[in-house]
Amino acid sequence: MAKAAKKKKITGFFIFIKWFWILFSAGILSVVLLFLLASWGVFGAMPQYEYLENPQTNLATEIISSDGKTLGKFYLDDNRTPIPFDSLPDNLVNALIATEDARFYEHSGIDAFGVLRAVAYLGTKGGASTITQQLARQLFVGVRSKNKFETLQQKAMEWVLATRLERQYTKEEIIAMYLNQYDFLYNADGIRSAAKIYFGKEPQELKTEESAVLIGMLKNSSYYNPIRRKELVVNRRNTVLAQMAKYDYITEQEKDSLQALKMAIRFNPESHKEGLATYFRMYLQGFMNRWIAKNPKPALEGQRNRWNLFLDGLKIYTTIDSRMQANAEAAVQKHMTNLQAEFFHQNTPDRNPTAPFLDMEKPEIDRIMERAMKTSPRWRVMKAAGKSEKEIRESFTEKTEMRVFDWTSDAKEKDTIMTPMDSIRYYKTFLRAAMMSMEPQTGHVKAWVGGIDYRHFQYDNVIQGSMQVGSTFKPFVYAAAIDQLRLSPCDKFPDTQYCIEAGKHGNPEPWCPKNSDGRYSGREYTLKDALANSVNTVTAQLIDRVGPGSVVSMVRNLGLTRPIPEVPSIALGTPTFNVYEMVGAYGAFANQGVYVKPVMVTRIEDKNGTVLYEYVPETNDVLSKEVAYTMLNLMEGVTESGSGARLRHSSQKDVTVYKEIVTGYPYEFTNPIAGKTGTTQNQSDGWFMGIVPNLVTGVWVGGEDKPIHFDRTLYGQGAAMALPIWGLYMKANYKNKDLGISDKEFTKPEDMTINLDCDKQVDEEPKDTDVEEDLDDLDF
Structure with missing residues (x-):
C-alpha cells in the first residue's frame, strides 16, 4: 500500500514536471513565434534594412544667417532640424538616461531586467521600454493601440526593430535620433526646435533644470505642457532631477538647489508669420520656388525628382546678419510707433474729416476704397466660392469679430468688431516703412525689413512695387x-x-x-x-x-x-523704384564705381551637406573710382550742412519742434557719412539713403496710397520720416563692435584730378x- 502510494506520488510529480516543461517550452516557443511572426511582417509591414539605415522623416528647411544663427524654417507639419549627438549637452543626455533607461549602455535594445520587473510587478514599478524601443515606436510602429492583442503585436514589432536598430546604429546615434524625433508640441519637433521655442536657446546652451523640463515632457508632452500646466511640469522636472541624483549625475545638494528654482520658460513660437526677418523669409520662399523649378532633384528609383522646400531638410545660407537684422527691426518699430502717433494726432475727425486721406473729395476716396475691396482676400475667396457680387458686397457691410493691428498693444494686436469695409479704411491709416542694408563691396544684404508687421501687412515694400524716389x-x-x-x-x-x-x-x-x-x-x-x-x-x-x-x-x-x-x-x-533697387544703385558709389547686384543667398545644401547652389557675383563697372569718390564727397555735404545734418548736430529747434518724432535725436555721429534725403510731392514719400565705407542702407516711409500723407513738410520730409530709422539703426550697429561697421574715411583714389578743395x-x-x-x- 505504501509502495503504491509512493509510486503514485512519484508518478504525479513526474507528470507535474512534464507539464511544467511542456507549458514552459510552449511559452518560450510562443514568444519566439510571436517575434518570428513580427519579423516576418505578419503583424504589419516591417521596414527594409535600407530604410533602417536612413529613416525618412519630414525635415524642415533651415534658413541660416551669415553669423550662423537660424533665422527661421520652412515646414508643413514637422518643424524638425536634426542635430548630431555631439551637439547635445551632457546634462540633457544624462537626464534622458537617468529618467528613461538607466541601463541604456548595458543592453542591446531589450532590457531583460526591466521586462522581468514589469512582469513581476505588473508595471507598477515602471515599464520596460528602452530608449531604443521608444525610438522604434516613433519611427516605425506609431501610436499604441488600445486593443490588448494589437498592443502585444506592436510590442513584438518594437522589440524586433529595437534589436535591429541596435545593430545598425551606435548608442550615441540612437539617443540623437530619439531626441530629434520627439514632438514637444507647438511645432517643436525635435530637441533643437524645442530648445529654441521653450527657452530661446540652442540645445548646447540648455541649463540642467531646462534640460530636465524637456526630458520630463517625453513621458507625455500633451499632459506635461509647460505653457498650460506649469505646476505639473515643475513636479515632473523635479522628478527628473531626482533621478539624475539617484544615478549620481548630480549631487544631492545640486538637486535640492535646482528643484527650488522657478521654471523660467521663454516661449518663442516659430511660425512663418513670426520671428526675425519675416519679410525676408517670405521673399526667400519665392526665391527657392524659382530655384526648385529650375533645378530638378537627383532622385532614386521610386522617389520624386523635385525638391520639396518643406520636407527635404535643405539648408539655405543667407547674407543676412541676425544682429543687424534685429537692430533694423527695432529701429523701424521704435520710430514708426512715434511717427504713427503724430500721424493719428494730425488726422483726428476734427482736424481731417476725410482721414486718412488728405485733399480729396468723396468720389475720389470711394474709388480708392472700391479698388481696395475688389483686391482684398475676402473678395477673391468669396468669388472663387461662387458667391454673387451682391452677396460679396453685402458681406463687406456686416459687422464681424476680428483681430486687427494696434501699435499701442504689447502684442501689436487687439480684438474688435467692425465691418470688413471699415477694416480696409482702418488699415489705410497706418504709415508703411521699408529698409534694406547692404555691404557694397560684396552685394551681401545684411538687413531686410519690408514693413511694420508681417502678420497684418504682408506687402513687402523692399522689393514689391515701387515708389517715387x-x-x-x-x-x-x-x-x-x-x-x-x-x-x-x-x-x-x-x-x-x-x-x-x-x-x-x-x-x-x-x-x-x-x-x-x-x-x-x-x-x-x-x-x-x-x-x-x-x-x-x-x-x-x-x-x-x-x-x-x-x-x-x-x-x-x-x-x-x-x-x-x-x-x-x-x-x-x-521715376519710381523700390528700396532694393535704390540700395543696389547707391552701392556703386561706395564700391569705387562698381555696381554689385544685391545677393541674399550664398549657398544651398541638402540635408547631407551636399552643395546644390553657390552664388556667383554679378558686377558692372559703371563709374570711375574718381567720379564715385567725388559723389561720396558731395553726399557728405548732405550730412554736414544739408537736410541730413541732424545726424551730426543737435539744435534746440529740432528738439522743440519735432519733440518725440525724430526718434533717438540727437544722434551726434562724428564719422564720415554720405547720404541723401528725398521727399516727393505732397510729402507722400520720405526717403533717406545713408552710406559709410562698408554699408549702404536705404529707408522709405509713406502711406499705402498717395493721398495718405502729412499735410506739412515739417513732418512729411524724408529727414523726419526716414532718416531717424537710419540713425537708430546705425547707433545700434556701432555699439556692437563685433559687427565691424566702418567709422573711417572713404577710400580716396590716388592721382585725383577732380578738385575737392573749394578753397583752391x-x-x-x-x-x-x-x-x-x-x-x-x-x-x-
Missing part, C-alpha cells in the same frame, strides 16, 4: 554731369529761374522747376552745397547740359532697369549755363 535720384544726375563734363564739387551754378524750352530733350512743353520753398535765392551754389540743400534749379541745369538720355543710360547700368521716360523732369525724382577753386562761371523765365510747380 524724389531727391534721392539727384545724385545720379550729378554723377552723370561730373563724369561727362568733368565738373567738381566746387563748381558754381546760380539759383535763379531756369527753364528748358519745349522740344528740347523730348520735352513736350517748357519745364521750369521751382525749389521746394517756391523761391529762388539768386545766390550761386557750389555743386556740394546745391546737393546738400537739394536745390532744384541747379539739378535742372545739370540735366539740361548732359541730357536725360545719358542719365537714364547710367542708372540702367546701376540696376535701375524699370522704364524711365527720357525727359528732364526725371532729375527731380519722378578758381572762381569762374560754369560754362553753358542758361537762365530762362517761367516756372513749373513741380516740387521734390
